[in-house]
Amino acid sequence: MPITITPSILKESSSVSSSLEPTSDEFRVIVIPGEVIFTSGSNLITGHGTYRVDTTGGASNTTSGDQELPVDTLQTPMDTATSSALPMHASLAGRLKSVNKLVYVEPPSARYSGNVGDTVVGRIIEVEQKRWKVDVNSYHLANLSLANVKLPTGELRRKSEDDERAMRSFMREGDLIVAEVREVYRDGSLQLHMPGKRTGRLGEGCVLRLSPSLIRRQKIHRHQLAVPSLSEGSNQVRTTAVGLILGCNGLVWIGPARGMDLGACLGASISGKKIFSSLEERLAVGRVRNVVLALATQGYLVWETSVLAGCEASFVEELQSEDGAHITRLLLPEHQKHLVSLVTTKLADS
Numbered sequence: 451m452p453i454t455i456t457p458s459i460l461k462e463s464s465s466v467s468s469s470l471e472p473t474s475d476e477f478r479v480i481v482i483p484g485e486v487i488f489t490s491g492s493n494l495i496t497g498h499g500t501y502r503v504d505t506t507g508g509a510s511n512t513t514s515g516d517q518e519l520p521v522d523t524l525q526t527p528m529d530t531a532t533s534s535a536l537p538m539h540a541s542l543a544g545r546l547k548s549v550n551k552l553v554y555v556e557p558p559s560a561r562y563s564g565n566v567g568d569t570v571v572g573r574i575i576e577v578e579q580k581r582w583k584v585d586v587n588s589y590h591l592a593n594l595s596l597a598n599v600k601l602p603t604g605e606l607r608r609k610s611e612d613d614e615r616a617m618r619s620f621m622r623e624g625d626l627i628v629a630e631v632r633e634v635y636r637d638g639s640l641q642l643h644m645p646g647k648r649t650g651r652l653g654e655g656c657v658l659r660l661s662p663s664l665i666r667r668q669k670i671h672r673h674q675l676a677v678p679s680l681s682e683g684s685n686q687v688r689t690t691a692v693g694l695i696l697g698c699n700g701l702v703w704i705g706p707a708r709g710m711d712l713g714a715c716l717g718a719s720i721s722g723k724k725i726f727s728s729l730e731e732r733l734a735v736g737r738v739r740n741v742v743l744a745l746a747t748q749g750y751l752v753w754e755t756s757v758l759a760g761c762e763a764s765f766v767e768e769l770q771s772e773d774g775a776h777i778t779r780l781l782l783p784e785h786q787k788h789l790v791s792l793v794t795t796k797l798a799d800s
Contacts, residue, residue, distance in 0.1 A: 481540040481555060488538045488553075499542035499555030545663050558749075562588045562662045562699035564640045568631045569671040571657065571697035572642070574621050580614055582621060584629070587659060587699045590639040594629060598643035600650070626652040626703060628672070628695055648672060654727065655693065655705020656739055660746045662700040666753035671696045673754040674707050677734040678765045690734035694754060702752070704738050706731050733777070737761055740780035741789070748790040756793055763792040 481487060488494060496502060540546070544557040562570070564586075572584040575591060582594040596609050596617060621627060629649050633641040644650060673696070676689040691707035703709075706727055727735075741760035745752050764780060767789075779785045 479546050480544070481546050482543045483541055485540045486537055487540055487546060490535055490537065493551055494538065495552045496538060497549075497552045497554030499540060499544065499557070500538055500553055501541055502536040502538050504536055556663045558661055558663050560662070562586060563638065564588060564631050564634045565698070566631055566634060568698035569628065569648075569695070570631060570640075570642070570699040571626065571628050571652075571695055571701035571703050572699070573657075574623050574625045574627065577617055577622060580609075582617070584627065584642060586640060586642075586697075587662070587701055588638070588640060590637070592640040592642050594627075594642045594644075598632065598641075600644055621651055626655075626657060628652055628697070628703070652695070652703055653705060653709030655703050655709045656735065658702040658704070658739065658742055658746075660700045660702060660742075660752065662698065664746050664749070664752050665696050665698055665700060665702075666751045667698060668696075668753060671698065672710060674710070675738065675754065675758050675761070677737060677758075677761050679730050679734050679737075681730065688730075690730050692731075692734045692738050694738065694757065696752060696754070702742055704735055704742070706735065737764060737777045737780075740764075740777050744780050744786040744789050745793070747783075747786055750790050750793070756797065759793045759796045760789055763796060764789060767792075 487500060538553065540555050542555045542557055544555045544560075547554060547556055570586045570592075572586040572592060574582050575585050576583040580596045582596075584592040584594050586592045596614060599620065627644075627650065629642040629644050631640050632643040635641065673694045675692045675694055677692045678687055679690045680686070681688050693703070693705050693707045693710040695703040695710070697703070738757060738761060741757055741764060742752055745756060745760060750756065764777065768777070780789060
């Protein structure tokens, strides 16, 4: 039985802009394989998950990405000016993104591939000789060398054998850390480091594993949110400080704000002393956690503004409800959709 493939319909040039602004937040749409991204655009570069075709339906020689495109005949080489003016199609399903003039498609369920300078949240899996193995939601375990970790005293010197023997006093299996990507090797493995006071071992809190495509890339990924809450024993509205670290690898750390202060300095060795949280802090952390889960479940981008807007909207809804529903209702699908609609409306009005 013959199979006929119908070519996709070209979009009108007026509905899709041929030029991209690198700072535009609106250039984040969902595409499917075969969909026309741009009818033209000689100033754009095809990236992963995109390709160009000529008017006869054949793929040009400027195809980008590792995917193999079904072509019936080999096309003759074309010059760069001619091929760059051809329509651009998507070969993957995912979110369309751009970096300057580079256009690429990021699959929704892909693991973290890594970029130099990214802030990542990971968990120590193994302590080896002069390095730690860290799970960063990637294809391979990341490496954190002892030479790239701050010493307890904060001084800059060559690491000795005593430092190597005391590695487990700095970080051990199961500890959560926030670090930055220093290098990406050819096999896809990552090399981490901990520069400055913005990285280190994290304190008490909870971790969510989301898709990396749902984390909005920003210059700062460590935030301290002022979450509204009711004080214990009274109906007075007050704010509770909650720490939020949005890792580019999809791991999100949520906990009391002092948890980030503990991680800011690796100098404090691991001790058995536990820091207890108050009821207000636990409720605020739970609210932020449920809001992040609601946004991620509905496919909404997660960044500090959307999370804070969701916390404020859920708090107002909780005060206005007569049934006394708690923050646990944010886990229900109907309430998640309602919360995302409130967040979208609030961000559109601001």
